[in-house]
Amino acid sequence: MKRNIIVLSVLSLFSIQALTAQTPLPRIAPGINTGDTAWMIVATAFVLLMTIPGLALFYGGLVRRKNVLNVFMQCFIIVAAITIEWIVCGYSLSFGSSKGFLAPYIGGFHWAFLNNINITDLSPYFVSHSQIGLDGKAVGTIPHLAFIMYQCMFAIITPALIIGAFAERINFKGFLVFTILWALFIYNPVTHWIWSTDGWLNKLGTLDFAGGIVVHVNAGIAAIITAIMLGKRRDYKGHAIPPHNITYVVMGAGLLWVGWFGFNAGSGLAADGLAVNALMVTHVAGSVAALTWVMLDWIIDKKPTLIGISTGAIAGLAAITPAAGFVGITGSIFIGVIVSVICFCMVAYIKPRLGYDDSLDAFGVHGIGGILGALLTGVFASPLIQSAYSGAIYGNYKQLLIQFIAVLATIIYSGIGTFILFKLTEKVIGIRATDKQEAIGLDESQHGETAYNNFD
Amino acid sequence: MKKLEAIIRKSKFEDVKNALYEAGIEWFSYWDITGLGKSTEEQIVRGQVFQSSYIHRRMISIVVRDINLDKTLDAILDSAWTGETGDGKIFIYDIQDTVRIRTRESGPEALFNKE
Numbered sequence: 124m125k126r127n128i129i130v131l132s133v134l135s136l137f138s139i140q141a142l143t144a145q146t147p148l149p150r151i152a153p154g155i156n157t158g159d160t161a162w163m164i165v166a167t168a169f170v171l172l173m174t175i176p177g178l179a180l181f182y183g184g185l186v187r188r189k190n191v192l193n194v195f196m197q198c199f200i201i202v203a204a205i206t207i208e209w210i211v212c213g214y215s216l217s218f219g220s221s222k223g224f225l226a227p228y229i230g231g232f233h234w235a236f237l238n239n240i241n242i243t244d245l246s247p248y249f250v251s252h253s254q255i256g257l258d259g260k261a262v263g264t265i266p267h268l269a270f271i272m273y274q275c276m277f278a279i280i281t282p283a284l285i286i287g288a289f290a291e292r293i294n295f296k297g298f299l300v301f302t303i304l305w306a307l308f309i310y311n312p313v314t315h316w317i318w319s320t321d322g323w324l325n326k327l328g329t330l331d332f333a334g335g336i337v338v339h340v341n342a343g344i345a346a347i348i349t350a351i352m353l354g355k356r357r358d359y360k361g362h363a364i365p366p367h368n369i370t371y372v373v374m375g376a377g378l379l380w381v382g383w384f385g386f387n388a389g390s391g392l393a394a395d396g397l398a399v400n401a402l403m404v405t406h407v408a409g410s411v412a413a414l415t416w417v418m419l420d421w422i423i424d425k426k427p428t429l430i431g432i433s434t435g436a437i438a439g440l441a442a443i444t445p446a447a448g449f450v451g452i453t454g455s456i457f458i459g460v461i462v463s464v465i466c467f468c469m470v471a472y473i474k475p476r477l478g479y480d481d482s483l484d485a486f487g488v489h490g491i492g493g494i495l496g497a498l499l500t501g502v503f504a505s506p507l508i509q510s511a512y513s514g515a516i517y518g519n520y521k522q523l524l525i526q527f528i529a530v531l532a533t534i535i536y537s538g539i540g541t542f543i544l545f546k547l548t549e550k551v552i553g554i555r556a557t558d559k560q561e562a563i564g565l566d567e568s569q570h571g572e573t574a575y576n577n578f579d
Numbered sequence: 580m581k582k583l584e585a586i587i588r589k590s591k592f593e594d595v596k597n598a599l600y601e602a603g604i605e606w607f608s609y610w611d612i613t614g615l616g617k618s619t620e621e622q623i624v625r626g627q628v629f630q631s632s633y634i635h636r637r638m639i640s641i642v643v644r645d646i647n648l649d650k651t652l653d654a655i656l657d658s659a660w661t662g663e664t665g666d667g668k669i670f671i672y673d674i675q676d677t678v679r680i681r682t683r684e685s686g687p688e689a690l691f692n693k694e
Binding site: 419420426 | 622623625626627628629
């Protein structure tokens with residue numbers, strides 16, 4: 124122990140001297156930063172917490188009592204199935220590189236089954252903390268495996284968000300096949316476009332700090348397409364079907380909020396000032412959006428509702444996601460207010476007129492929230508946070524255009540891709556639950572279990 | 580012996596309970612019920628305001644001796660009344676027999692404590 128301290132102090136003296144003397148740094152084998160790595164392990168757990176039990180409770184409370192277990196099960200099986208998909212080829216397709224004309228659009232298979240990755244490898248991806256490796260390439264300060272597992276949680280929650288659109292009327296087998304296909308063919312390429320260093324939208328300069336486009340726009344568009352294609356629930360009468368357990372909804376929203384700190388503040392892949400900024404703006408935007416929504420509730424519909432405050436918080440958190448590492452406190456307040464007002468109008472007035480049945484407003488809250496957040500990142504990105512990036516209010520109108528292109532490309536790809544995969548699943552194995560199954564509830568018809576028994 | 584099943588407003592439950600105590604009726608069962616009827620209740624979910632056809636009420640079930648029927652009925656009628664549509668209904672049934680499990684007493688004696 125004593126020796127370690129001596130070694131460390133000698134090392135730090137050496138590095139200070141090296142910096143002050145402006146001599147070229149000698150090649151030292153790069154190592155992990157324990158602070159960054161510790162935070163990334165915690166952040167990974169936080170993002171898992173968002174799906175189970177966070178999202179499971181949030182969505183499970185919003186459905187009727189006969190379908191709550193089905194929603195929990197969908198969330199749970201996504202965690203298990205997508206993890207396998209991610210290890211098998213998802214990570215490689217998303218963050219790996221390929222050769223030839225496909226390179227900007229999809230990764231290759233060289234990291235399939237996490238082949239060629241050792242526990243001593245450092246993450247090739249980094250945001251603010253990097254170091255020069257022995258081969259002269261910049262690498263991050265956390266193990267490569269930490270990055271893989273952190274991103275695995277993002278791959279899990281994205282298809283889980285779509286559940287809100289088709290809840291209460293989907294056949295479980297069809298759901299599972301569709302979800303895995305969607306993760307493979309929609310999530311992986313879009314992630315590659317935006318987050319891989321080879322991705323075409325990444326090279327264009329798209330700003331998406333923690334997945335506003337990759338996660339929320341992507342899932343939101345898939346949500347509206349599946350909601351329309353699957354048709355309305357048999358009992359849908361043009362307005363929301365009342366939730367069965369609002370306490371679940373509130374607990375779920377709370378856990379999602381907590382998890383979101385890992386989601387956004389972890390996306391800097393380091394424990395530093397940028398992470399704290401992300402945490403702060405996430406918290407502020409969530410609070411502002413929750414407050415805005417509940418005020419609208421109170422003024423327009425006379426009562427402040429729990430569903431309102433929970434939904435508002437989620438909308439704000441979704442919208443701040445792409446912006447978390449680029450905007451300051453002012454930007455986060457504007458984003459929170461704007462997204463809350465627009466999402467409120469969307470689910471309260473526009474959705475009922477359009478007539479589609481997005482059961483739990485996966486599109487109205489996550490889709491619209493994500494789209495607005497991605498565009499507003501192009502408006503409010505501040506050079507005070509990351510000096511290389513600025514938005515329209517700092518005179519960089521081009522950023523807004525880039526954000527628009529990225530959102531549009533994701534909408535088109537996710538929309539068409541979801542349509543094709545849905546049709547395919549429908550034709551091959553069927554996807555809509557039968558009228559009888561839907562009527563008795565998916566808990567009993569799909570799983571043979573019920574949530575609330577009348578007996579001891 | 581008679582059984583009274585009264586559907587009352589949830590908001591009137593405490594008043595009805597107190598009135599029954601005052602009338603000397605000290606035990607009864609109750610449970611929450613949901614039903615459909617003419618009246619609707621406004622419901623708000625995520626800013627959408629709509630009329631819900633579900634009506635939430637409380638049901639009280641009381642078994643009394645014939646001599647106590649009128650005062651029980653009056654107690655409920657007076658305490659559960661608001662004058663608005665939806666005050667509820669009372670159903671009265673004949674009870675064939677009652678048996679107290681502990682003592683095996685049957686008939687009206689099983690309904691009250693002699694001690």
